[in-house]
Amino acid sequence: MIMATAYALPHTDVAASTSTALDVNFANVSRTFSTKKESRTVLRDVNLHINAGEVVVILGASGCGKSTLLRSVSGLDAPSTGIVSTGAHQVDGINELCAVAFQEPRLLPWRSVRENIALGLAPKTEAGAGAALINELLELTGLTHAAELRPREISGGMAQRVSLARALARRPGVLLLDEPFGALDALTRMNMQDLLLSIHASFPTTVLMVTHDVDEALNLADRIVVLGRTEDAPGATVVEDLALNAAHPRSHSAEDFIAHRAHLLRLLGVDPANH
Amino acid sequence: MSAPQLSTDRAGSQRPKKAGLGEVILRAPKWLLSLILPVALLGIWQFVTTTGIVAPWSLPTPGAVIAAAGELLEGGDLGKHIGISTQRVLLGFAIGSLLGLVFGALVGLSKLADALLSLSIGALRAVPSLAWVPLLVLWMKMGEDSKVTLIIIGAFFPVFTTVSLALRHVDAQLVEAARAFGFKGLKLLRTVQLPAVVPAIFSGLRLALAQAWLFLVAAELLGASMGLGFLLTDSQNNGRIDRLILTIILLAIFGKITDALISLAERWAIRRWT
Numbered sequence A: 001m002i003m004a005t006a007y008a009l010p011h012t013d014v015a016a017s018t019s020t021a022l023d024v025n026f027a028n029v030s031r032t033f034s035t036k037k038e039s040r041t042v043l044r045d046v047n048l049h050i051n052a053g054e055v056v057v058i059l060g061a062s063g064c065g066k067s068t069l070l071r072s073v074s075g076l077d078a079p080s081t082g083i084v085s086t087g088a089h090q091v092d093g094i095n096e097l098c099a100v101a102f103q104e105p106r107l108l109p110w111r112s113v114r115e116n117i118a119l120g121l122a123p124k125t126e127a128g129a130g131a132a133l134i135n136e137l138l139e140l141t142g143l144t145h146a147a148e149l150r151p152r153e154i155s156g157g158m159a160q161r162v163s164l165a166r167a168l169a170r171r172p173g174v175l176l177l178d179e180p181f182g183a184l185d186a187l188t189r190m191n192m193q194d195l196l197l198s199i200h201a202s203f204p205t206t207v208l209m210v211t212h213d214v215d216e217a218l219n220l221a222d223r224i225v226v227l228g229r230t231e232d233a234p235g236a237t238v239v240e241d242l243a244l245n246a247a248h249p250r251s252h253s254a255e256d257f258i259a260h261r262a263h264l265l266r267l268l269g270v271d272p273a274n275h
Numbered sequence B: 001m002s003a004p005q006l007s008t009d010r011a012g013s014q015r016p017k018k019a020g021l022g023e024v025i026l027r028a029p030k031w032l033l034s035l036i037l038p039v040a041l042l043g044i045w046q047f048v049t050t051t052g053i054v055a056p057w058s059l060p061t062p063g064a065v066i067a068a069a070g071e072l073l074e075g076g077d078l079g080k081h082i083g084i085s086t087q088r089v090l091l092g093f094a095i096g097s098l099l100g101l102v103f104g105a106l107v108g109l110s111k112l113a114d115a116l117l118s119l120s121i122g123a124l125r126a127v128p129s130l131a132w133v134p135l136l137v138l139w140m141k142m143g144e145d146s147k148v149t150l151i152i153i154g155a156f157f158p159v160f161t162t163v164s165l166a167l168r169h170v171d172a173q174l175v176e177a178a179r180a181f182g183f184k185g186l187k188l189l190r191t192v193q194l195p196a197v198v199p200a201i202f203s204g205l206r207l208a209l210a211q212a213w214l215f216l217v218a219a220e221l222l223g224a225s226m227g228l229g230f231l232l233t234d235s236q237n238n239g240r241i242d243r244l245i246l247t248i249i250l251l252a253i254f255g256k257i258t259d260a261l262i263s264l265a266e267r268w269a270i271r272r273w274t
Helices: A002-006 A066-074 A113-118 A127-140 A155-170 A186-202 A214-220 A254-267 B021-026 B030-048 B062-075 B077-109 B111-126 B129-140 B144-168 B172-180 B183-221 B227-236 B241-273
Strands: A026-032 A038-050 A055-059 A081-086 A098-101 A176-180 A207-211 A223-231 A236-241
Touching: A002 A066, A002 A236, A026 A066, A038 A066, A038 A223, A055 A066, A055 A127, A055 A214, A055 B172, A066 A081, A066 A098, A066 A113, A066 A176, A098 A155, A098 B030, A098 B172, A113 A127, A113 A155, A127 A155, A127 B144, A155 A186, A176 B183, A186 A214, A186 B227, A207 A214, A214 A254, A223 A254, A236 A254, B062 B077, B062 B241, B077 B111, B077 B144, B077 B241, B129 B183, B144 B183, B183 B227, B183 B241, B227 B241
Parallel strands: A038 A236, A055 A207, A055 A223, A098 A176, A176 A207
Antiparallel strands: A026 A038, A026 A081, A223 A236
């Protein structure tokens, strides 16, 4: 893999300084959105345990509640019933143990790349240590040359790397990725997937990622969780929990890969014979 | 007069086709183009007044206006009038826009403040500026307070409106991202919301400054013993049309200079904060 070498990781202190990866637990999590006129159940009885350090990809059709599940971990949204916890911490309000990268980079346009990454630093980070960490992250994401540029001066793929670096600056116990590569072109997306794997190798935090791209899931995940509806009740719940053991990089022509792909596509309501 | 050089307005849009007359003219420096109309007007003015097409008692010659300026300058009156007017404008503008910023931030960020204040502020805004003058004169007499207060009222609303609206429309995704990283309250305001509305603040300030000059003349016309507005009424009463025209030209010049200064600051702010 070309990018793996392009982003060959320097022997940084990032890994050494990592806060410990945390496990994530969803216990009977449901979420219902209510308006005056109607109430709509999006998630129903989600029970899921994610081990510390695992890369878990959540797959599901559009609007099935993938992002809502992720937001319940970050504390941007709260479940209607049930409990979400990261490590020993039960999520209530913004969860500072995790960090989020969204589908859009969401960078502050008036700040340089470096200053945007600094936004992710944990509040009590000492200045010297913070600066060193940012330099390491810039190197890790191949952005050192762009550190002083503004977001409008860099490409979409670079902006998404900044967003990733900003999340890592938090040294999160759980890294939450909400379709982070969804808006990128196909080639950039592949490079970003490789980057994510190298980051995870040197920075072994728990990664919880949402996507609707089956191939992306099969490339990256230690485990794939599919959210979907069952016929008897409203709202999506876990309909498949698939462990993948193959080492990276994964061959797309391997038998497992093809079988898993067909199985997942069928679960998502797509005829694998056509794709 | 350096004002025309500084004016920001639309750069000539470039058309790819053949070079028409308009395009040839556009090749000249912009400050030169801006000066064409004033110079032409001056020429026409000179022509119609010296040839007697227009009687001198309805329009004096440019020379007479310059002479009036010289006369007023020598007596020290002109400097006094300009000084006091500028002081009122700057003071009223500073206080008014600061209040506009504070209340604009409050209404723009807090739904409670919005619910409590918006109707009342909107109603106050609907009162025509001149309606305040008799009341302010009655309350505060003819002194500086009444004039500066009127200018404060004038400068307040543009800043209030632009800031409160802009804060309500700060990119919700940016705010959410910052919240996800634990930013809230004043820190969120300082890090995301205020910087995001800096360009809007400056366009509000620019409008406020224009309003400040407007309200200055209103205040001085109706009760003052000094200042450019007073010079207008005084000249009208004494039939000094040369001084009247001089004052109008001075108002145009000072208004344009202050506007040009603030538009420079605005351009800097847009570069820095977007």
